[in-house]
Amino acid sequence: MNKLSSLLQSRRWLLADGATGTNYFQMGLGPGDAPELWNVDHVERVLDLHRRFIESGSDIILTNTFGGSSYRLKLHKAEGRVYELNKAAAEIARRAVEASGRDVIVAGSMGPTGEILEPVGSLTHADAVAAFKEQARGLRDGGADVLWLETMSSTEELGAATEAARLIGLEYVSTLSFDTNGNTMMGVTPDGLARTCIALDPRPLAFGTNCGVGASEVVATILTMSNALGDGEANLVAKANCGIPEYHDGNIVYNGTPALMSRYAVLARDAGARIIGGCCGTTPEHVAAMRSALEANDVGERPAIETVVAELGPISAGAMRCCTGNGAPPPAGESRRASRRRRRGAG
Numbered sequence: 001m002n003k004l005s006s007l008l009q010s011r012r013w014l015l016a017d018g019a020t021g022t023n024y025f026q027m028g029l030g031p032g033d034a035p036e037l038w039n040v041d042h043v044e045r046v047l048d049l050h051r052r053f054i055e056s057g058s059d060i061i062l063t064n065t066f067g068g069s070s071y072r073l074k075l076h077k078a079e080g081r082v083y084e085l086n087k088a089a090a091e092i093a094r095r096a097v098e099a100s101g102r103d104v105i106v107a108g109s110m111g112p113t114g115e116i117l118e119p120v121g122s123l124t125h126a127d128a129v130a131a132f133k134e135q136a137r138g139l140r141d142g143g144a145d146v147l148w149l150e151t152m153s154s155t156e157e158l159g160a161a162t163e164a165a166r167l168i169g170l171e172y173v174s175t176l177s178f179d180t181n182g183n184t185m186m187g188v189t190p191d192g193l194a195r196t197c198i199a200l201d202p203r204p205l206a207f208g209t210n211c212g213v214g215a216s217e218v219v220a221t222i223l224t225m226s227n228a229l230g231d232g233e234a235n236l237v238a239k240a241n242c243g244i245p246e247y248h249d250g251n252i253v254y255n256g257t258p259a260l261m262s263r264y265a266v267l268a269r270d271a272g273a274r275i276i277g278g279c280c281g282t283t284p285e286h287v288a289a290m291r292s293a294l295e296a297n298d299v300g301e302r303p304a305i306e307t308v309v310a311e312l313g314p315i316s317a318g319a320m321r322c323c324t325g326n327g328a329p330p331p332a333g334e335s336r337r338a339s340r341r342r343r344r345g346a347g
Contacts, residue, residue, distance in 0.1 A: 002145070002146065002171045002205065003103075003105060003145045003146075004060075004105050004107075004145060004146050004171070004173070004205050004206075005171075005205055007059065007103070007105065008205070008206070008235055008274060008275075011059075012269075012274075012299060013269050013273070013274055013275070013276060013294060013299075014059040014060060014105075014274065014275045014276075015057055015058055015059050015060070015265075015275075015276060015277060015287065015290060015291055015294065016058060016059070016060040016061075016062070016107075016237075016239055016275055016276065016277025016278075017050075017053035017058040017060065017061045017062060017277055017278070017282075017287060018053060018058075018242070018277065018278035018279070018281075018282030018283055018284065018286055018287050019242070019278065019279060019280050019281055019282045019283070020035060020049070020062065020064055020066060020109075021035050021066070021280070022252075022254065022280050022281050022282075023049055023283060023284075024038065024045070024049070025251075027045050027048075027049070028042075028045070033076075034067060034072075034073065034075075034076040034078065035064055035066070035067070036064060036065060036066075036067055036068050036073065036078070036085045036086075036089065037076065037078065037085070038064060039064055039065075039085050039086075039088040039089040039092060040084070040085065040088055043088075043092055046064050046089070046092050047092050047095060047096055049284075050092065050093050050096035050097075051096050051099070051100070052284040053284050053287055054096060054097065054100045054102060054104055055100075055284070056284040056285070056287040056288035056291065057287060057288060057290075057291030057292075058104065058277070058287055058291075059103075059104055059105060060104065060105040060107055060275065060277070061093055061096065061097070061104060061105070061106060061107065062093075062107045062108075062109040062148055062150075063086070063089040063090050063092075063093050063106065063107065063108050063109050063139060063142075063144060064089045064092070064093075064109070065085070065086050065089045065090075065108060065109045065110065065135065065139065066109045066110075066111040066150070066151070067111055068082060068085055068086045068089070068109070068110070068111075068135050068138075069082065069110070069111075069113050069131045069132065069134075069135050070082050070131050070134060070135075071113040071114055071115055071131055072111070072113065072114055073085070075114075082131075082134045082135055082138060083134060083137060083138040083141075084138070085138070086108070086135050086136075086137075086138030086139045086142065087138040087139070087141050087142035088142065089108075089138075089139070089142065090106060090108055090138070090139045090140075090141075090142025090143045090144045091142040091143060093106045093142075093143075093144075094106055094142065094143035105145045105146065106143060106144050106145050107144065107145065107146050107147070107148035107173065108136065108139030108140070108142075108144035108146065108147045108148060108170070109148050109150060110132060110135055110136065110139075110147055110148065110149050110150070110161060111150055111151050111152075112151060112152050112153065112157055113128060113131055113132075113157065115128075116154075117154060117156040117157050117160065118156070120154075120186075125156070125159070125160055128156075128157060128160035128161075129160045129163045129164050129167070130164075131164075132160055132161045132163075132164035132165075133164040133167050133168055135164075136164050136165060136167075136168040136170060137168055139170075140168055140169065140170050144170065146170060146171050146172055146173060146205060147161075147165050147168075147170050147171070147172040147173070148172070148173050148175075149161045149162070149165070149172055149173065149174040149175070149204075150174075150175045150210050150211075150239075151175070151176070151177045151210055151211050152174070152175075152176050152177070152184075153176060153177060153184035153185040153186045153188065154184070154186040154188065155186075155188055155192075155193075155196050158174055158176070158196070159200070161174070162174070162200050162202070162204075165202070166201075166202055171202065171204075171205050172202075172204055172205065173204055173205055173206045173207065173237060173275075174197060174204045174207045175207065175208050175209050175210040175237050175239060176188060176193050176209060176210075177209065177210060177211040177212050178190060178209050178212055178217065178218075178221050178319070179211065179212045179213050179217075180318075181316045181317065181318030181319070182217070182220075182221075182315075182316050182317075182318030182319035182320070182321065182322045182323075183318060183322075189224075189322055190209070190221045190224040190225050190228070190322055191224055191225065191227075191228035191322065193207065193209075193225070194207070194225045194228045194229055194234065195228070197234065198229075198233070198234065205235065206234070206235035206236065206237050206274060206275055207234065207235075207236065207237060208221070208222065208225065208236045208237030208238055208239070208273065208275070209221045209222070209225075209237070209238060209239070210237070210238075210239035210240070210277075210279045211239070211240075211241055211279045211280060212240065212241060212279075213241070213244070213316075214240065214241060214243065214244055214312070214313055214315075215240040215241070215242075215243065215256065215260065215261070215264035215268075215312045215313070216264075216308050216309060216312035216313045216314065216315050217240075217315050217316065217319050218238050218239070218240035218241075218264070218268065219238065219240075219264065219267050219268050219271050219303070219308045219312060220305060220308060220315045220319045220320070220322070220323045221238075221319065221322075221323075222236055222238050222268055222271040222272050222273050223271045223272070223302070223303075223305065223308070223323050224319075224322045224323045225272070226271060226272030226302070227323075235274040235275065236272050236273045236274055236275070237273060237274070237275040237276075237277075238268035238271075238273040238275070238276050238277070239275075239276075239277040239278060239279045240261075240264055240268070240278060240279060241254060241256070241278070241279045241280040241281055241282070242254040242255075242256035242260075242261055242278055242279075242280065242281030242282040242283075242286055243255040243256025243257070243260060243261075243281065244256075244313075245280070245281070253281070254280060254281025254282075256281060256282070256286070258285060258286050258288075258289035258290075259289070260312065261278060261282065261286045261289060261290050262289045262290055262292070262293035263293070263311050263312065264290075264312055265290035265293055265294050266293050266294060266297050266300075267303050267307070267308055267311065267312065269294060269299060270299060270300045270301065270302055270303055271302055271303055271308075272302065276290065276294070277290075278290070305320065305323050305324060
């Protein structure tokens with residue numbers, strides 16, 4: 001059995017790590033620089049961030065390879081170094097895990113290519129598969145336990161990455177970014193992703209959402225996916241940005257406090273997420289607060305959408321429609337699916 005599957009069977013929830021790039025900016029990464037080059041040029045900095053996330057309680061750490069495909073590395077004249085940089089990243093993460101003595105998953109991060117696949121764009125399915133396969137091979141050989149396909153916006157690109165995972169022999173997790181009025185940039189809905197992932201071959205070990213426009217929308221997305229699925233049908237992932245980005249003194253700063261991220265973590269878990277983490281702006285300090293909150297609060301009733309809005313902030317009209325079906329929130333502590341059953345007299 002895959003190591004991640006084993007942990008999901010034995011635990012009610014798992015805590016993933018936080019941001020990569022925004023934390024590296026605080027460690028010396030310059031605007032426009034490729035974080036992936038740090039896997040060779042600044043190994044100790046990459047190792048240190050992994051170490052701090054593990055010490056903060058992360059059960060899953062993502063490799064420093066979000067932009068590790070040939071298409072993204074080409075922007076830095078490093079398209080010929082895909083295997084080298086991805087293998088090095090997985091080896092660094094593996095070193096951090098082994099030094100910790102904890103049972104932590106190394107997830108090989110694979111972000112979007114930055115290209116648009118056919119039929120809307122010009123990138124062919126075969127070329128996308130080849131690019132993802134090259135990246136996945138380096139991650140596998142460096143010691144990644146699973147692949148982590150993240151921040152994608154189209155089912156076409158997700159399908160290409162899924163095929164690459166199958167060809168390379170690694171199981172995977174997939175998350176899309178629902179950042180356009182409750183949908184992805186390419187029009188995928190949360191329940192549409194759920195239907196797609198359930199039908200994929202191989203099926204992801206877990207799927208869900210990351211990044212986006214704030215913690216409240218991520219929890220709303222998890223509610224939508226959870227409502228669309230049967231109980232226990234899938235392992236859902238929530239990895240929200242740390243609040244909202246703001247511009248201060250020439251820098252982009254995320255305004256989420258440890259208290260906000262703690263409340264988000266509990267609400268995301270209660271909404272149905274099995275894996276909870278942070279994305280842009282989330283530091284090890286935020287992750288430590290999230291861990292404490294998850295351990296201190298037993299799993300509760302599924303939150304109503306008005307509770308999510310009140311505690312985490314507003315959501316878009318599109319996310320509200322997706323979550324509630326008609327714009328009206330379900331009764332407090334009750335899912336839309338359960339509400340339908342109640343009205344039919346079936347529960």
